[in-house]
Amino acid sequence: MILFLKPYFEKKPWAGKELNKIYDCPESTGEAWIISGYRGKSSVIANGKFKGQTLRHLWVKHPELFGNYPDKEFPLLLKLISSSSNLSVQVHPNDDYALKMCNSLGKFECWYILPETTAKTVTLGIDLKNSREMLEMIQRGLVEKFLIEKPINPGNLVIVEPGTVHAIHGDTFILEVQESSDLTYRIFDYYESVNRKLNLVDALNVINYNTQKNQIHDFKDENTFKNSHFNVYKLFISEKTEYENKGFELFYVIDGCGSINNTKIKKGDSFILTADSEKIIFDGNLEVIAVIPKPKDKERLKMRKIALITGITNQDGYYLTKLLLEKDYEVHGIIKSMSKLSSDYLVEFLDNPNFFGHIGDLTDASNINRIIETVKPDEIYHIASQSHVDVSFEMPEYTTEVNSLGTLRLLDSIKNSDFKTKMFNLCSPYVFSGEMYPQDETTPFEPRSPYAVTKVYSYYMARCYRENNNMFVTNGICYNHESPMRECVFVAKKITEFAKMVKKGRRKILELGNLDAKREWGHAKDYAYAMWLCLQQDKPNDYVISTGKAYTVREFIEKTYSKIGIDIEWNGSGLDEVGINSKTKEILVRINPKFIRPNDVKTLVGDSKKFINDTNFKFEYDIDKLIDSLLEG
Numbered sequence: 175m176i177l178f179l180k181p182y183f184e185k186k187p188w189a190g191k192e193l194n195k196i197y198d199c200p201e202s203t204g205e206a207w208i209i210s211g212y213r214g215k216s217s218v219i220a221n222g223k224f225k226g227q228t229l230r231h232l233w234v235k236h237p238e239l240f241g242n243y244p245d246k247e248f249p250l251l252l253k254l255i256s257s258s259s260n261l262s263v264q265v266h267p268n269d270d271y272a273l274k275m276c277n278s279l280g281k282f283e284c285w286y287i288l289p290e291t292t293a294k295t296v297t298l299g300i301d302l303k304n305s306r307e308m309l310e311m312i313q314r315g316l317v318e319k320f321l322i323e324k325p326i327n328p329g330n331l332v333i334v335e336p337g338t339v340h341a342i343h344g345d346t347f348i349l350e351v352q353e354s355s356d357l358t359y360r361i362f363d364y365y366e367s368v369n370r371k372l373n374l375v376d377a378l379n380v381i382n383y384n385t386q387k388n389q390i391h392d393f394k395d396e397n398t399f400k401n402s403h404f405n406v407y408k409l410f411i412s413e414k415t416e417y418e419n420k421g422f423e424l425f426y427v428i429d430g431c432g433s434i435n436n437t438k439i440k441k442g443d444s445f446i447l448t449a450d451s452e453k454i455i456f457d458g459n460l461e462v463i464a465v466i467p468k469p470k471d472k473e474r475l476k477m478r479k480i481a482l483i484t485g486i487t488n489q490d491g492y493y494l495t496k497l498l499l500e501k502d503y504e505v506h507g508i509i510k511s512m513s514k515l516s517s518d519y520l521v522e523f524l525d526n527p528n529f530f531g532h533i534g535d536l537t538d539a540s541n542i543n544r545i546i547e548t549v550k551p552d553e554i555y556h557i558a559s560q561s562h563v564d565v566s567f568e569m570p571e572y573t574t575e576v577n578s579l580g581t582l583r584l585l586d587s588i589k590n591s592d593f594k595t596k597m598f599n600l601c602s603p604y605v606f607s608g609e610m611y612p613q614d615e616t617t618p619f620e621p622r623s624p625y626a627v628t629k630v631y632s633y634y635m636a637r638c639y640r641e642n643n644n645m646f647v648t649n650g651i652c653y654n655h656e657s658p659m660r661e662c663v664f665v666a667k668k669i670t671e672f673a674k675m676v677k678k679g680r681r682k683i684l685e686l687g688n689l690d691a692k693r694e695w696g697h698a699k700d701y702a703y704a705m706w707l708c709l710q711q712d713k714p715n716d717y718v719i720s721t722g723k724a725y726t727v728r729e730f731i732e733k734t735y736s737k738i739g740i741d742i743e744w745n746g747s748g749l750d751e752v753g754i755n756s757k758t759k760e761i762l763v764r765i766n767p768k769f770i771r772p773n774d775v776k777t778l779v780g781d782s783k784k785f786i787n788d789t790n791f792k793f794e795y796d797i798d799k800l801i802d803s804l805l806e807g
């Protein structure tokens with residue numbers, strides 16, 4: 175497919191006249207971003223079924239058009255720049271500096287000097303040995319004294335390495351090909367009245383005082399210029415020519431007129447050949463620049479990933495945050511209020527420069543949209559929910575607001591965003607009735623509580639958005655998991671906390687509900703790792719994530735008490751059943767009907783063969799290790 179593009183135009187105080195001659199744009203236009211996938215400054219598709227959509231939107235929503243190119247951002251930016259007077263003097267950082275300071279890529283660029291240029295030189299490099307000399311000269315107002323001027327001619331390609339001080343002079347018209355980064359540090363401005371920011375400190379950190387590297391390529395012997403970021407080809411077409419398409423390629427017509435696959439093209443046109451383009455025939459008299467981007471190598475792709483966690487104040491949020499910070503992510507969490515942040519376990523992360531809290535709530539769509547827009551997460555871990563089955567009987571509407579509509583709000587916000595985001599949706603085994611077990615991805619859903627119904631909605635809505643909008647959303651049906659961070663209303667923590675007090679002689683009788691419910695009890699730390707693994711797969715999926723080993727509440731009590739040196743014996747049945755100390759015959763456990771749930775699910779035990787096959791995941795904690803950690807915590 176050939177995607178023709180309409181440029182994004184920018185006004186500049188130094189604007190020349192050339193752009194206004196080619197395009198229908200204001201006279202003050204200094205830059206035409208002819209091929210740009212930049213946020214807010216994207217070119218727009220001018221033809222075919224994607225007409226009117228931004229290139230950025232296509233990049234995010236239709237990766238197949240670009241051969242599923244691995245980079246997160248559209249890799250290159252092609253601009254036309256027309257100047258009537260000097261541009262400011264600037265320098266760009268390299269990838270290392272940009273990654274460390276701004277979590278962005280650096281900027282390598284080159285300028286093709288177009289025929290309309292009458293300027294005879296560009297600024298390229300400086301005649302100084304070190305930063306001390308540079309500071310001195312700047313303080314004395316002698317900037318122009320140390321700039322190196324290089325002669326240029328139309329048809330030259332000026333190579334601007336990161337670290338090279340550079341500036342374009344008046345009466346220049348160039349095609350700029352650059353890595354798609356907006357990082358640049360201005361060291362001197364000719365336009366004081368515009369009051370643009372200088373970034374001297376950063377500039378001094380990145381300037382390369384060795385000017386050897388600076389070069390000018392003239393395309394005389396070879397029609398190609400290659401570097402590690404992209405290849406530039408100059409094509410001369412004078413007759414019908416079949417073009418060997420190399421995949422996803424960017425084009426600008428420098429001069430002449432003709433056609434591509436019978437569609438007329440002329441000077442000023444820019445277009446992209448998508449990865450699926452078939453036979454390409456050029457005809458006419460044309461001078462064209464073709465640019466082929468090169469995917470960043472692994473090292474350069476190591477930009478810090480950004481994660482957003484809903485429900486960061488619960489135990490899963492704690493373990494996920496810990497894991498992701500260890501993996502050098504920038505971690506953002508949604509919290510209901512500032513007090514939540516300091517009162518919870520998250521206080522451990524507050525001083526970490528890669529940790530950020532945002533006030534928000536899943537019941538507020540505009541708030542969710544704003545957070546996603548600001549954070550631009552690579553990965554969302556959606557673990558927030560009203561997760562108490564009992565509470566859902568009392569507050570079914572609120573549970574639906576949070577668990578069902580909350581998921582929908584997130585999905586819709588991701589759908590409408592213009593960046594790539596993967597989402598993990600935490601699902602509950604309560605979608606099953608517990609009559610059939612072990613449960614896997616094919617077991618029919620039979621929700622038995624308002625909570626379970628809300629989770630069924632969340633699961634199917636995530637699938638629906640995945641299938642209809644080509645989104646990376648993975649459902650993980652995670653079986654019960656616990657940790658010292660778990661609230662005491664959950665039975666495992668309730669039992670272990672009580673046992674601790676029994677050991678200290680402070681309490682005696684533990685009151686519980688249904689002792690025959692059979693559950694798995696994994697550790698939240700293992701589950702946090704499993705959730706992360708879900709988003710590291712090539713494709714989104716639906717997974718059951720479970721230890722595969724279930725125990726009754728009764729067995730959990732026996733195991734816990736035996737660890738504090740007490741053997742429990744059971745006497746009686748139904749509401750009259752009691753657990754007694756086998757030695758002293760004291761009653762330690764009894765039933766309180768207020769803890770018995772209506773319609774309680776009998777057996778929840780999963781079969782996570784599919785997940786384990788896909789990810790090679792291994793659980794670190796078994797039930798014994800889990801109980802030990804709860805008793806210690």
Ligand code: GDP
Pocket residue numbers: 563654663664665666668685686687688689691692693727769770771774775
């Ligand atoms: P859930 O499975 O996510 O609801 O986790 P819980 O720890 O709350 O409940 C696990 C099982 O323990 C359920 O089948 C409950 O009915 C049963 N259970 C028995 N007694 C109690 C109790 O006193 N509190 C809670 N929360 N659950 C209990």
